Amino acid sequence: MAAPFNRVYRPLWRIITTTTLNKVVRNVSSTRRQWSAGVASPWALHGAVCLQRLPVVSQDRSPIEESFIELMRQMELERSLLSDHELRLLEDAARMSRKQEEDYDSDEEEEDYRDKEIVTAQDLEDIWEQKLKQFQPAPRSQGVDEKDVSSSERCLAESLILLVEKDVGSQKLWLLPQIQWQTGETLRQTAERALASLPGADLKATFLGNAPCGFYKYKYPKDIQKEGGVGAKVFFFKAVLSSHKHLPLEKKSFAWVKKDELQDFLKPEYLKQVRRFIMAL
Amino acid sequence: MAGIVCRIASRVISSQAACSSVVAVRHSHWFTSVLSLKTSMPLRAEPKKKKKVDPRREIMMKERLKKKLKRLEKVPPELIPIEDFITPAKCFDETRIRDAPKLCFEESERRALLLKEWSRYKYSQHQTEMDTINEALEAQRQALDELKLESEELYKAALSPDMDLFPFQHEGPSYTPPVTNYDAPEGKYNDVTRVYTQ
Numbered sequence: 001m002a003a004p005f006n007r008v009y010r011p012l013w014r015i016i017t018t019t020t021l022n023k024v025v026r027n028v029s030s031t032r033r034q035w036s037a038g039v040a041s042p043w044a045l046h047g048a049v050c051l052q053r054l055p056v057v058s059q060d061r062s063p064i065e066e067s068f069i070e071l072m073r074q075m076e077l078e079r080s081l082l083s084d085h086e087l088r089l090l091e092d093a094a095r096m097s098r099k100q101e102e103d104y105d106s107d108e109e110e111e112d113y114r115d116k117e118i119v120t121a122q123d124l125e126d127i128w129e130q131k132l133k134q135f136q137p138a139p140r141s142q143g144v145d146e147k148d149v150s151s152s153e154r155c156l157a158e159s160l161i162l163l164v165e166k167d168v169g170s171q172k173l174w175l176l177p178q179i180q181w182q183t184g185e186t187l188r189q190t191a192e193r194a195l196a197s198l199p200g201a202d203l204k205a206t207f208l209g210n211a212p213c214g215f216y217k218y219k220y221p222k223d224i225q226k227e228g229g230v231g232a233k234v235f236f237f238k239a240v241l242s243s244h245k246h247l248p249l250e251k252k253s254f255a256w257v258k259k260d261e262l263q264d265f266l267k268p269e270y271l272k273q274v275r276r277f278i279m280a281l
Numbered sequence: 282m283a284g285i286v287c288r289i290a291s292r293v294i295s296s297q298a299a300c301s302s303v304v305a306v307r308h309s310h311w312f313t314s315v316l317s318l319k320t321s322m323p324l325r326a327e328p329k330k331k332k333k334v335d336p337r338r339e340i341m342m343k344e345r346l347k348k349k350l351k352r353l354e355k356v357p358p359e360l361i362p363i364e365d366f367i368t369p370a371k372c373f374d375e376t377r378i379r380d381a382p383k384l385c386f387e388e389s390e391r392r393a394l395l396l397k398e399w400s401r402y403k404y405s406q407h408q409t410e411m412d413t414i415n416e417a418l419e420a421q422r423q424a425l426d427e428l429k430l431e432s433e434e435l436y437k438a439a440l441s442p443d444m445d446l447f448p449f450q451h452e453g454p455s456y457t458p459p460v461t462n463y464d465a466p467e468g469k470y471n472d473v474t475r476v477y478t479q
Binding site for chain 2: 043045054055056057058059064067068071075078080081082087137138139140141142156157186187188206207208209210211212213214215217233235236240242273276277279281
């Protein structure tokens with residue numbers, strides 16, 4: 001397998017446009033370094049997985065959608081033909097009005113309607129309304145606290161991303177689960193290994209294709225850089241959660257977050273790259 | 282010649298012989314005379330030409346039947362009716378026509394404005410969707426470029442199609458979340474769909 005160090009030596013403009021800020025607050029100007037080295041700079045490769053729990057329940061309608069649905073129903077009703085039930089209602093109403101008249105002759109009525117207990121259509125409607133009031137629909141949310149970030153049952157109407165807290169250097173950072181690439185495997189296998197190596201989680205996921213969906217590049221702080229390796233490149237792979245046992249994950253280290261909550265967890269530069277491929281429509 | 286001789290001989294013999302037994306036999310025209318030569322009608326007729334005419338006639342009959350069958354088969358098959366396209370007779374009933382409602386000015390204005398609002402909302406929704414998709418595609422393209430810079434083999438592995446992905450199945454969102462350990466009851470049904478054959 002080709003190791004990073006015999007790779008091409010990148011042109012200047014690329015370095016200027018694609019360098020990212022260092023994680024530690026040092027602004028390393030990369031241009032001088034890259035040009036001076038005659039050899040291509042080695043980047044450590046990492047594979048990461050963007051595991052999504054897709055929505056389980058449909059979204060609530062926004063106010064404009066509600067009003068539009070109402071309007072559509074009304075217009076459809078106006079343009080439709082009368083149904084059997086409505087015809088029956090009209091007939092009953094006509095018969096009642098005929099009964100109220102002074103010159104009502106019961107013999108003129110048809111055979112079926114003479115002196116019999118009739119269930120009018122209006123009665124049927126009342127019965128149906130009563131039944132509807134007694135119906136209890138199932139609850140839409142599982143009753144899990146929406147703020148509890150470690151539960152994957154929160155916010156069933158939206159897709160959630162799995163985040164993991166990891167020690168990087170001296171800091172504890174929230175990241176998408178990632179692991180270093182080893183020679184002899186493809187990056188997708190690295191991502192699968194990253195998912196499997198999460199402690200205590202029995203997550204079954206379907207990876208969507210062999211190609212990465214995004215990447216993030218960062219440089220090591222200067223003191224580590226001397227040991228070898230300028231920085232690391234992380235390639236993200238998308239996966240969809242197919243099933244999981246409802247084991248409670250360690251609260252402190254795992255988080256299931258929506259796209260708009262990501263900014264509370266991730267560093268700004270990392271977030272900027274990650275948000276590009278996470279679609280929350 | 283032989284036939285004429287036979288006939289004369291039979292007349293001579295019959296006039297001379299005793300009448301009683303001969304008369305009884307004479308009831309049928311097949312029996313000319315007991316004493317005469319046994320020549321019945323079929324025997325006296327010409328022998329049938331069984332060798333050529335009959336096979337030809339049979340062949341002719343078969344060909345005629347085949348032609349009739351072909352003519353019948355040439356008729357195009359009756360098309361299977363599409364039941365969705367046949368409007369049921371109930372819809373043409375005149376008693377079912379609803380009177381068009383008279384809308385006041387405010388109501389018609391409200392409707393027109395809501396439709397325009399909806400069109401704007403849907404347009405903006407579509408724009409955000411297209412932007413999100415294009416952003417994701419761009420991110421993927423850049424990731425692949427970076428990977429290519431890193432290693433050619435990994436890049437090729439990333440480009441290769443994933444055989445295990447399809448057929449891909451996923452249960453979409455429902456109105457209420459699925460009940461855990463739900464035991465669905467087995468249902469029996471009578472299938473009343475009409476099946477047509479051509």
